[in-house]
Amino acid sequence: DVKVTQSSRYLVKRTGEKVFLECVQDMDHENMFWYRQDPGLGLRLIYFSYDVKMKEKGDIPEGYSVSREKKERFSLILESASTNQTSMYLCASSLDYRDSHEQYFGPGTRLTVT
Amino acid sequence: GIQVEQSPPDLILQEGANSTLRCNFSDSVNNLQWFHQNPWGQLINLFYIPSGTKQNGRLSATTVATERYSLLYISSSQTTDSGVYFCAVHMNTGFQKLVFGTGTRLLVSP
Numbered sequence: 493d494v495k496v497t498q499s500s501r502y503l504v505k506r507t508g509e510k511v512f513l514e515c516v517q518d519m520d521h522e523n524m525f526w527y528r529q530d531p532g533l534g535l536r537l538i539y540f541s542y543d544v545k546m547k548e549k550g551d552i553p554e555g556y557s558v559s560r561e562k563k564e565r566f567s568l569i570l571e572s573a574s575t576n577q578t579s580m581y582l583c584a585s586s587l588d589y590r591d592s593h594e595q596y597f598g599p600g601t602r603l604t605v606t
Numbered sequence: 607g608i609q610v611e612q613s614p615p616d617l618i619l620q621e622g623a624n625s626t627l628r629c630n631f632s633d634s635v636n637n638l639q640w641f642h643q644n645p646w647g648q649l650i651n652l653f654y655i656p657s658g659t660k661q662n663g664r665l666s667a668t669t670v671a672t673e674r675y676s677l678l679y680i681s682s683s684q685t686t687d688s689g690v691y692f693c694a695v696h697m698n699t700g701f702q703k704l705v706f707g708t709g710t711r712l713l714v715s716p
């Protein structure tokens with residue numbers, strides 16, 4: 493079974509703090525993704541990575557950065573957390589092989605910025 | 607951009623009832639996934655189905671890509687089926703982007 497894990501289920505941070513969200517997958521997937529989920533707005537793609545040290549902006553990258561130093565790990569960084577970044581953050585991974593691109597999600601991190 | 611609409615938005619069922627959830631999309635897609643989001647927020651993969659029909663226990667899904675819709679069938683529903691069901695389509699925009707539907711919130715009462 494594919495397993496995607498995230499470092500925290502719940503996180504509370506103060507405005508202005510630097511926040512790291514970690515995601516690890518154990519299936520040697522090339523692609524990894526970060527989404528945020530908000531009521532009424534659904535799931536939106538923040539960033540994704542298709543290889544180590546490679547990254548691409550998604551639909552809402554402002555205020556975020558990412559790091560992928562190892563194939564299995566993809567980090568989302570909030571350089572200076574703000575209250576409008578309070579959200580549910582979901583990490584996903586997928587293979588990049590022919591037509592097989594099924595995405596698998598981690599359990600999510602509920603981040604509250606006060 | 608592509609629009610992905612799900613219906614109904616909300617559904618309340620008695621345990622043991624059957625239901626059909628629908629997903630309509632406005633453009634051609636490479637693939638489609640169905641997810642169940644449980645009350646703790648985790649997205650559980652149900653089906654990866656570009657076309658045709660697949661079955662997994664009490665759940666089955668059918669995608670008719672030429673007519674741009676997919677259906678998720680839940681038979682003999684159980685309280686553990688409660689949660690939000692999402693369809694998501696794969697767009698080939700140079701990378702594999704998932705566009706999520708609006709979701710169907712299902713409540714199964716005992």
